[in-house]
Amino acid sequence: MGIRPFPGLDAPGRFDEAEKNVKVWKRDYVISAMIEATFFENAWYLRGFGEFLIDMISRPHMANALLDKLLKYKIKMVGHFMGLGVDVIRLGDDVGWQKGMLISPDLWRRYLKPKMRVLIAHIRKHSEAYMSWLLIFSGSP
Numbered sequence: 254m255g256i257r258p259f260p261g262l263d264a265p266g267r268f269d270e271a272e273k274n275v276k277v278w279k280r281d282y283v284i285s286a287m288i289e290a291t292f293f294e295n296a297w298y299l300r301g302f303g304e305f306l307i308d309m310i311s312r313p314h315m316a317n318a319l320l321d322k323l324l325k326y327k328i329k330m331v332g333h334f335m336g337l338g339v340d341v342i343r344l345g346d347d348v349g350w351q352k353g354m355l356i357s358p359d360l361w362r363r364y365l366k367p368k369m370r371v372l373i374a375h376i377r378k379h380s381e382a383y384m385s386w387l388l389i390f391s392g393s394p
Contacts, residue, residue, distance in 0.1 A: 256319055259326050268333050275337045285341035286334040288327055292368050293346045293356075295323050309360050316364055324368045328375050335379055342376050344369065 261267070275284050290298065296319050297305040308316040331342055346365065348355055 256322055259322070262326070262329050262333060268337065271334065271339070272337050275339065279338055279340075283340045284338065285343055286339045287343045287345065288330060288334075289343075289345050291327060291344045291346045291372070292320055292323055292365050293348050296320060306356070309356070309364055320364060320368050324371060327372055331372070331376055332379070335376075342380075344372065 271286065278284060296316070299305075300308060300319065305316065305319075308319070334342060346369075348361060348365065354361065
């Protein structure tokens, strides 16, 4: 079974509210857009938590196909926001809970870090803004 199409980012009205907010507030404020649930969360929302974990361990081709499609989608989404004049692109993915990570650091490095690296490189390439990394891990070290 292939991966079904994602909702169209070019659909009429998709970014109308963001465009309105940029026009109203940009003169006086820094405007940010949140690309929440960047990769891990979106992947398990689409596949189911347990199924996506199985994909990462036993079906890497499936995990990579889904994450590659999410990466293309997020790059296009970022392009829309940057085209509107958004100043800050915030990325986030919930890979932890109170006692540590939900997946092993190895799985994070193998699947999620490369996608995040590409997305951040894309943002940097199309922006003159300062970029910083902030990683917050919950729980004990």
